[in-house]
Amino acid sequence: MKMRSSPMRGPSSPGVLPQAEKELREAFLTEAARIPGGELLNRCIQCGTCSGSCPVTYAMDYSPRQVIAMFRAGAIEPLLRSRTIWICASCYSCTTRCPADIKITDLLYALKRIAIEKKIFPRRFPVYVLSETFTDMVRRHGRNHETGLLLRFFLKTRPFKLLSMAKDGLALWWHGRMPFKPRKIRGLEGLRRIIAKAETFDRPQEPVEHDNLTDTVGYSAIMEPWGRRAADHENGRRPPRRRLATVL
Amino acid sequence: MPYTYYPGCSLHATGVSYDKSMRAVFGKLGLGLEELDDWNCCGATSYMSVKETVAFAITARNLALAEKNGGGDLVAPCSACYALLNKTRKFLGEAPALRADVAEALAEDDLECRLSVPVRHPLEVLMNDVGTERLAAAQTRSIADFRPACYYGCQILRPQRAMDDDPEVPMAMEDLFAALGAEPVDYPPRTRCCGGMLMATAEEVAVKLCEELIGWAQERDANCIVTVCPLCQGNLDILGRRAELVGGGRPIPVLYFTQLLGLALGCTRRELGIQHGLIPLTVEARPLPVEPAAVGMEA
Structure with a gap:
């Protein structure tokens, strides 16, 4: 089987991030540094208050708490491909309730900007x-x-x-x-x-080719009928996700 | 000094009744309200996710214009505008690098943003600068037949709260309308999200959120939902007409808080833009004084 550098499968060797993930981490940290209090991200205690407060967690693939956990685990790419960052309705419940004062909504904005910059979403998303x-x-x-x-x-x-x-x-x-x-x-x-x-002060937007991009990335994935994604799974493209209808 | 008024784009379109009722109420109370000359869009939540510095810069243009005109406090009724203008003030105040970038961008148009004009929400202005006592004294019509479900939504409470009371359980509107003789119902989801722009991008999610908001109001037998935000009003008004959401019950009209307040102050329904609501408002404001219902029962 072809080895993939996806952090979901773990780094190629312990503690070493693949180059692509390193770049994303760099980009995310640059964006986070522009947010006042962005460094508080380090203080997350994984209590889950954010996920419990979010009115749309049920429609997300990764809850807000998991977003931070995945960042720490060096898995930003799956976050950029997630529907979580696009589902956020900017209600700021997580941010106001966070006991560590982490600006989760603004961090999700940062992830959105990086996804847009790297063009990690279907064109008509x-x-x-x-x-x-x-x-x-x-x-x-x-x-x-x-x-x-x-x-x-x-x-x-x-x-x-x-x-x-x-x-x-x-x-x-x-x-x-x-x-x-x-x-x-x-x-x-x-x-x-x-x-x-x-x-001119915003990060430059340069298109990056992502060969394994399909239209089922991001939010539109939950709209797709089960069958098509199950077929994708068999082709080894992505794990099947629950449809929104079954989540509801 | 008159307040500087920042209506925002929604109040010129889907939220036109908010604009009308704002002007009517402030006029009735003799409060000066001058529209900020040549204001531009605040950027809402959409701009921030594409270009951050630009989002802050265009919002800061409005702050700079308000300072340049030397007017009073900036009053922004739309929750998104309110939140964005305040967020910009906060971020520019706390992040010197961002502030320098924004200042350089504003200099292109010979503007300068000193962050000297506070941004306020009309609910907070009416509660703090006027106060419920003066509002009750100015009342000319009874709104005793109204059982409003007071809905605050997200962005006037988060990330920066407009009111002094508890951001989790705000009571400003309840206090206001109870003082005017209405019967606000207990409305637990008062600070929950309506879905906002998800209505356009992920309708299912917004529908579910609004369904809960409408369901709670029906359960508590409210005869109107009172909001402070054009997006909340739009979503609840549009979805509230759908039979599958109302579940056999009667659709509940969705008002702006300025509309209900205006009814109590004796503004006409046309002045307040009640006719712009999709769900017709059947409850009427009656002349003062009201005979207590109990007296009628005995007779």
Whole structure:
């Protein structure tokens, strides 16, 4: 059997991280260092308060506590491939309750940014497309135009979903809550200069090829019918996960 | 000094009734409310997961504009805007490297962010700067028929709390509406998450969270849910119409706290934007004084 460097199977020799994992660790620690109090990550006592407080742990593959445990075990790559980082709804329950003051939500943001930077998710992955459409919207108008954001988002990810959403959308429009025209700010040029300058401080985004990427990475994995992923498992690609329906 | 008002993008679209009721209530109470000139999007939760420094820089532009205008405290009704603006203040204050980067970016537009203007939530402003006593004194209509389930959601309590009370069991809205004669129900999931933008990206998860929130309100026989956040209001209002979620019960209208407060202060339903709600509000505010129900029973 071909030896794989996946940390899930353990490092090639004890205490030694594969090169790819070393780079991810470096990237994560750089991101964490920019968060005030990011170093408190070291104080985690694995009490599980975060996982117990999170309202969406049930839909995650790794609970917030496990995220930190896996970071310590040198397994960041599976975290970047997990749906955990995309499922987080930013409710900050974990962060406010953590007895060690670890900013778990912000650390998950950091993991998201690295996943985006390394392009570890399917191209039309919903959370990424939403974020990307959102940032584009701000660059264009200076404000977020909700109607345009949702239309563009669903057209890019699940165009047929628009049909089933039409009823809600029309109801919102009928009640005067879906204006068609975006409003631009006057200082758009200045805002764009600010964005352009600030972008130079963020980590560079260079595409990295990941040959074993499939569309079942990340959140969309739980939407897939069982059969397809079971087949993937037989092909040695990935362990089967429970469907969301069975989790619910 | 008038408050500087930061409506945020939602209040110009799905949350238009929050904008209307904010202006109506502040107007009724004689509190100055001046919209921040040429504000931009706060970035919400989406920007932070793509580009961190940019997210902080665009939020800081608003803080810088508020300082430049020399206005009063910045009031942000949308929970996401409130949380983001405050998070930016906190992070820039604590991380000198980040602050230097953001300052350099802002300098491109001749702006400077000194973090001198506090960011506040209107609920906290009304509770602390006005107080329940003055609000009760200004009351002109009875809201005794309302049994609100007061729902605070996430982001005005976490990561930085807006209210002085317990972030796990906030009681500000309960105190407010009880003082105005309404009957707030006990609502245990008051600080739970509605799913937020998961409604667009992972609908099943948001639906489950909202189902629980609506279920609790039904169980406690609430006749409206009162929120402080346009995203919570939107999610609960849209999902609350779905028959499978309501489970045979009646859909519960979802109001902004400023709308219910405005009804008590004598604002009209149109001023408060009640007509923008998808689930119609059937409970009415009645003229003061109210005859106690017990008297009617005896007669």
